[in-house]
Amino acid sequence: MNHDSLARGVPHATPGAIVARALTGRLHVDPVEGRTVRFGRNRPNVDLCVGETDLRVSRQHGLLTRRDGHWWVANTGQSPIRLPGTRWLFRDEEAVPLANGYTPLFVRGSRDREHLLELYVADGTAKQLVPQHESVIQPPTRWRLTPDERLLLVALGQRYLLHEANPQPVSRQQVAEVMAELRPDANWSVKRVEHMVAEVRARLSAGGVPGLLREEVGEPVGNTLNDNLLRELMLSTSLVPPDLALLDPLS
Known part of the structure; x- marks a missing residue:
């Protein structure tokens, strides 16, 4: 299994395709309207297994669906899914559209555990990120204050x-x-x-x-x-x- 994070980019993916990666594996799905990807604990009955040893993760915990030219994520499980920006997605809430590029999802588990599901929606411009061991750091933008x-x-x-x-x-x-x-x-x-x-x-x-x-x-x-x-x-x-x-x- 490739342990490289999708945050490094997916340079050869078809525009509109989604690449998903969890601890148990990785898959690539072309942008076909109506296509769905199931993820959750029950490895035999989902497309990507997430949290297979954690009973707080539902057997099918969520869906990725291609609709209206976008990929959407929906929660079908019992516990919430944490999205970037401190947003939480709960069961039966409206699906959320995914932006192009990298999106990490965190499936809430037991005893404060969270199970990472990495997603990457390709837009045809991604380049493989390379290590920058010796490069000069880019500091955060500090705001001027009197x-x-x-x-x-x-x-x-x-x-x-x-x-x-x-x-x-x-x-x-x-x-x-x-x-x-x-x-x-x-x-x-x-x-x-x-x-x-x-x-x-x-x-x-x-x-x-x-x-x-x-x-x-x-x-x-x-x-x-x-x-x-x-x-x-x-x-x-x-x-x-x-x-x-x-x-x-x-x-």
Whole structure:
């Protein structure tokens, strides 16, 4: 069996074909309208076996179907399937279309196990990725922040920087109080805090970051916009745990 991940690309696949790979094997299916691929625990009765030793995985856990020029994934099992972007697909929900290129699926199993199913929809442009052992690293895009913005966002996102489980942004009132104590030469009202955070969200949104505008997330908004902002700042290393030292004067 080839243990190479499909994330490296599938350079010779027919455009529109889907290549699927699990621990137990790999298959290639041409883009024939109405074609289906079954995956699950019951090796004799599915096209690709996933989680064959795990009783939390259904015997037929999902389907890949070619329809309307796309491949679609549907969950027919008891436990959810995790898609990229923290999206979950549950049984009997509408099938989800797969984008061209690489998509990993994670089938939920027992005792926090997840079983990987790699998918690759060919578009005719894929090239085999090669190792880049000696190449210069491409660092993440770090967003420019003014000193006041950085301090305010550290105060807002301190629970994220502390790696708390299920963190939430600090309240705007608390942030205003922190700013007033650390920057007493300015009037730090709740309104000013809101305005500065909104300016940063707008700037990052204009730079291509999704989920930072009210119209993108729908109602009720709650903390979603600021949660998305803080996660982007963390993932891009624009904010890092050592930034918590900015709050040390409060100790």
